Amino acid sequence: MLIKTAEFICSNTQISKLPPPVMPEYAFIGRSNVGKSSLINMLSAKKGMAKTSQTPGKTQLINHFLINDNWYIVDLPGYGYARVSKNKKEDWNKFIRTYLDKRESLQCVMVLIDSRLEPQKIDIEFCNWLGEKGLPFVLIFTKADKQSAVKTDQNVAKFKKALKATFEEVPPYFVTSSETHDGRDKVLAFIADTNRH
Ligand code: GTP
Ligand code: MG
Numbered sequence: 638m639l640i641k642t643a644e645f646i647c648s649n650t651q652i653s654k655l656p657p658p659v660m661p662e663y664a665f666i667g668r669s670n671v672g673k674s675s676l677i678n679m680l681s682a683k684k685g686m687a688k689t690s691q692t693p694g695k696t697q698l699i700n701h702f703l704i705n706d707n708w709y710i711v712d713l714p715g716y717g718y719a720r721v722s723k724n725k726k727e728d729w730n731k732f733i734r735t736y737l738d739k740r741e742s743l744q745c746v747m748v749l750i751d752s753r754l755e756p757q758k759i760d761i762e763f764c765n766w767l768g769e770k771g772l773p774f775v776l777i778f779t780k781a782d783k784q785s786a787v788k789t790d791q792n793v794a795k796f797k798k799a800l801k802a803t804f805e806e807v808p809p810y811f812v813t814s815s816e817t818h819d820g821r822d823k824v825l826a827f828i829a830d831t832n833r834h
Contacts, residue, residue, distance in 0.1 A: 645686055655701070756792075781814045
């Protein structure tokens with residue numbers, strides 16, 4: 638898919654204020670600092686459109702970006718950031734889970750996983766929750782430039798194995814790097830194929 642236009646539309650804390658659910662959307666989610674905002678900028682070829690930071694917890698709102706005037710990329714706050722109060726974590730959980738569960742225009746949840754790490758409990762639990770809700774999702778392993786392809790493959794295999802405990806079929810997955818742009822074409826091709834617009 639060719640990205641002709643990409644523009645920031647709005648940031649929200651209230652589900653009632655989100656754009657009308659008339660265009661398909663793809664939501665990017667994962668642990669704090671996993672590289673969601675960087676990946677969104679890489680996919681849309683627009684540096685700085687989604688705000689990135691070395692400090693976890695940068696993205697705090699539901700951010701809508703309109704692509705090619707006919708579908709949305711949604712940047713979500715990261716989960717599992719240790720330095721956030723328990724109350725704030727619970728608020729986040731409720732807010733994001735309501736968004737994911739109720740948003741009728743949501744086509745697919747893009748779950749970002751740090752390719753450098755062994756399977757993390759919080760990621761597996763989140764995937765299991767998506768499975769329970771029957772929400773379609775794919776895995777995107779990020780930061781592949783940070784280690785050898787062999788190491789990435791090992792971590793991907795371990796993650797798939799961990800999911801097999803609850804899923805008959807492991808969802809599609811992609812290996813990406815926002816530095817080298819690896820995986821960009823494949824993720825965009827997946828979106829083009831599944832985009833009902
Ligand atoms: P929150 O909004 O805080 O949840 O974080 P996020 O998931 O949006 O992460 P963000 O895109 O802000 O990236 C976090 C840090 O990782 C930044 O310092 C990025 O430059 C770095 N980073 C992200 N993706 C990659 C990648 O593919 N390769 C490398 N080497 N660094 C990356
Ligand atoms: Mg972010």
